[in-house]
Amino acid sequence: MEYHSFAKDCIDELKVLQEKFNKDYDLDSYANWFYDQATGLLTFSSNEPELNFKYFEVGSFSHKSDTWMWSWHNENTSENAKVAAKQIKDFGERCGFTKLTNGCFEIDEFEAWEFVAIAAKVINGIGAYRPVNDNGLKIFLVITEHVDNETAKNIKNKYIECSDHEYRRVAFVCQHLNFATRVGFEESFETLEGMELSEEDDFQAWCDQCESIRVLEDGWNHNTMKFAKLRVVCEACYFKMKELNLGSV
Incomplete structure (x- = not known):
């Protein structure tokens, strides 16, 4: 399997996946978002009810340094948020894809989306989301499943x-x-x-x-x-x- 053709196929699949995801959940209609590494929940809200998803953090991209860092390499990312990303590293090792196994390196943002598309493919994600933190760092998430509000409340109450x-x-x-x-x-x-x-x-x-x-x-x-x-x-x-x-x- 050749990396560039595989990554292109994953990008094409993510476009279709993301179109369906946006159509099903209409995220743009929500005024607020919040992701919590502890609970592993991504929450959208305006008033009631909330919209909750389980997610994992793929990695982060800094425009200041044009640098990508996989979440499994980031000591500041909680174990709960990055455990699935380690499967991407394992996949890269099996396939000989060094971009999936090096922890931190220079890229452009398009390549960051390639990594997200590959992660969504390998983990069977239902969509992707890219919040920006207070330092301007772009965080790339793969969403794995929708969580009903009662289940989300029970998860949050355990923290x-x-x-x-x-x-x-x-x-x-x-x-x-x-x-x-x-x-x-x-x-x-x-x-x-x-x-x-x-x-x-x-x-x-x-x-x-x-x-x-x-x-x-x-x-x-x-x-x-x-x-x-x-x-x-x-x-x-x-x-x-x-x-x-x-x-x-």
Whole structure:
């Protein structure tokens, strides 16, 4: 497979895809847009109702330097927003397409759209969107699916604003877990930062004291919950506490 002919085919397919996407959702009729790396949602609004989509960030283009950066190469892009873009890199490695595997390099904006078209092809996107951030940097997104407002609300409710880590997923810890003292770390299931969770699951952890009482009481009940006094923290704070308690001394 030759890169330039493949990229041209992807551009032609994206034009058709984008025409259908704009016809189906009429994005120009909405006054406001907002994309959130934490939730992975792109939201359009005027009044009610909102229009929500799941998306991933393909990369960014700077007119100041005529430079493209893939999101998987950008340390400032959250893992949630760029995880799908890593599939583009894997695809490029399999096909020998170096433009899909180099993290940052000089291009023109048309090539940026080629990358978006390729990403939409590989990931089966339903459309693309290009917001501009406060620094004039153009961010290229591939939209993967429409999300009904109730589902979008449930997704957004699973996030909390943290003074140290901005918006992250909600996590629950007992009152004894902290950032300075090792008190043990028990979880409802084995966790990794950034992992996908089902709608029913949350990050939950408690200390050794809470675990002793939980075992003594044969599970969670009024007494164990009263002793634990679970509190809400963000996902990043949760894993900072986990690292303190389970990391090497």
